[in-house]
Amino acid sequence: MRGGLDPHLDERVAALWRVESPRVIARLMRLLGDLDTAEEIAQDTFVAAIEKWRRDGVPDNPAAWLNTTARFLAVDRVRRRDTRRGKYRLVAASQPRALEHDLDEIVDGDLKDDLLGLIFMSCHPLLSPDARSALTLKLVCGLSTEDVARAFLTPAATIAQRIVRAKRTLAAAKVRFELPPAGERQARLDAVREVVYLVFNEGYSATSGDRWIRGDLCAEALRLGRMLAALTPSDTETLGLLALIELQASRLRARTGPDGEPVLLLDQDRSRWDRLLIRRGLATLDRIERLGGTAGPYALQAAIAAGHARATVAADTDWEGIAALYDGLARISPSPVVELNRGVATAQAYGAEAGLAIVRPLFDVPGMRDYHLLWAVAGDLLCRSGEHDKAREHFRRAAAMTRNSVERVTMQDRAARCATGHETT
């Protein structure tokens, strides 16, 4: 296309923004120290690219062109800024040194560290979970504000404001672009993993809206999880998170019926499961095992997901194994939701009564009475132990509580089916 008009130029630049902008911004961040300027110069760089490429065609290596141009614009900015201050020095995250020396080091520096630095910054614990997700999708995934807004079913103005505030918070706290010291690294990585899993879960079972699954959000979380795993290849919890979301995502296609209604795990057509994602998830679990150490919460949840993935028909599921993994998870990372799932697995392994023994006390846990899935699970277990009237009442409560319209219909349907006593799951 060199020298000619490229009819697909806009599309190509959009694709390049998606792939290259996180890297350009990460490098600029290290060079300039502040997020706002880095983002602004990245945008200027792409604007310059469109102008030049429309005239001269796209170069063979557009990534190299973008990086060189970004560097040129950044140096220009730093010089002007420093001249204004009457000082010729580089205001960067590193110690001020000779400008050119620093620049060479930064440009040739480790892209891995730059990207990690950008991720740590976007997922900074100072920010609210909402702000972290929005900032991460925008900067690390290269989504536009409109895309982020669409993904979260939130007006673009709200997201834009959220991002501006987040950047202001980081600037006010003088958060610098750097890798956290060894002592803080795990806690900071936890915060990053939390963002990835939050985005994934919002996609995997949407808490609001009229769709049960939002595949676009899942795809972004998977991309982030894969990036993070490539950046911290020997961190078993990061690998655990990736294995977990890939194994869960392998079921996405089987989780909705023809009318968008949810299909529960045991009723899914397993031939629709994504074998490539399952293979990747299982391979990652093997890697975790080879790395040794104690399994953390994500790795344990991934092992549970693998227990389902390995069973080609629901009846082959190793429920005793899965119940034991939940026992382990409940020990290292106890929560009412883990307990609820442990109840489900235990019921499958040892009968509805054994499950109810774990699930019943959860109705006394503050806040849990408002959780629709507790009512749904208890309804299911009651139904299976023959208490149809009670079960029906539980499903009705669940239906009244959920904010997801598709889920509500399913609960109402289960209540109706239970009434006839034909429920046999």
Place this chain on the structure above:
Amino acid sequence: MRYMLMHYQTQDMEDGVPPTPDQQAAIGEYMQEAAMAGVLLSGEGVGPSSKGARVEVADGAVRVIDGPFAEAKELIAGFAILEVDSLAEAVEHARRWAQIIGTHRVDVRKVVEIEDLQPGG
């Protein structure tokens, strides 16, 4: 959506000439970069055609021909499966890949998924 990138052999690949250390380093760096982009799902390379065979069907008759095959440049040397947003994004990855491994051609093809097989999907 998923795309399969298939790159074609060079005569050197067919002759079993191993990549130079510089080429190997470049390939390693690219694989790391692709992994860092979060898009690489799977990939493999294949050896020279002298180590393979071809099954041909003509008029219902099946014939097995042992390698090597003529027209080395018409043979696939390997593939990668990427999870990306668009054909344009897959093409940008293919462009880098082609330059790094020095192939004359990379085909970018959409992987058929269940959704593609459903009417109206």
